[in-house]
Amino acid sequence: MTGSDLQEAYGHLNGDELIGAMVRDVFPGRIAVTSSFGAESAVLLDLVAQVDPALPVLFLDTGELFDETFGYRDLLIRHLGLTNLVVVRPEPEDRKAAEDLWRRDTDRCCELRKVWPLARAAAGYTALIDGRKRAHGDGRSGLSTIQQAGAITKISPLAHMDEAAIEAVFTERGLPRHPLVARGFRSIGCWPCTRAVRPGDPARSGRWAGTGKSECGIHTLSFGTDGAGI
Numbered sequence: 001m002t003g004s005d006l007q008e009a010y011g012h013l014n015g016d017e018l019i020g021a022m023v024r025d026v027f028p029g030r031i032a033v034t035s036s037f038g039a040e041s042a043v044l045l046d047l048v049a050q051v052d053p054a055l056p057v058l059f060l061d062t063g064e065l066f067d068e069t070f071g072y073r074d075l076l077i078r079h080l081g082l083t084n085l086v087v088v089r090p091e092p093e094d095r096k097a098a099e100d101l102w103r104r105d106t107d108r109c110c111e112l113r114k115v116w117p118l119a120r121a122a123a124g125y126t127a128l129i130d131g132r133k134r135a136h137g138d139g140r141s142g143l144s145t146i147q148q149a150g151a152i153t154k155i156s157p158l159a160h161m162d163e164a165a166i167e168a169v170f171t172e173r174g175l176p177r178h179p180l181v182a183r184g185f186r187s188i189g190c191w192p193c194t195r196a197v198r199p200g201d202p203a204r205s206g207r208w209a210g211t212g213k214s215e216c217g218i219h220t221l222s223f224g225t226d227g228a229g230i
């Protein structure tokens, strides 16, 4: 089934119902979830843990993450009972080539530290679940819950959720928060490219602030057709 066929068959589902259908019925053994263990990641991972705590969780360690993210990752895994963390890293030569690259070429830096490692890791799967939401704006405003990205089907079970809905889940489920949220960080990636935002500002406005860049490339990659073959 292509992404559009799946959208027709399963596009009415969201959240854990969509995850369950994809994990159990459509892509058994061939699907993983990607997570940055950032400000909102607990909501998706909580649903994944309820469906299948052994589902592979792909975590991109770019080499430039906040120390707090690693502590939060370990806390959340314990809290939710997730059992299959897969740490994805750049190849040593790519990491060397990306040294300080964020100062002068963020697109190339993201390519070396994020896009290529994820493309390699995705080779073992047919589908990837992510936590993107329409409320994040920019290129995500028209996001479908199921999309085809080259050889990979992307599943976004939280596409419909806004900030209030996310907050409600944190409260209802008693989910732990990333420690940087209390310091004004609402979307958390690599430390050189992430800033705290003012109350009321868009959540992702602290990412690559003032540069015009809004995506690292992992969510716009067409797997197997952008030269990032899988």
Ligand code: SF4
Binding pocket: 062, 064, 101, 102, 105, 106, 107, 109, 110, 111, 113, 114, 189, 190, 191, 192, 193, 216
């Ligand atoms: S977010 Fe910044 S530091 Fe991280 S990979 Fe992209 S450019 Fe490099």
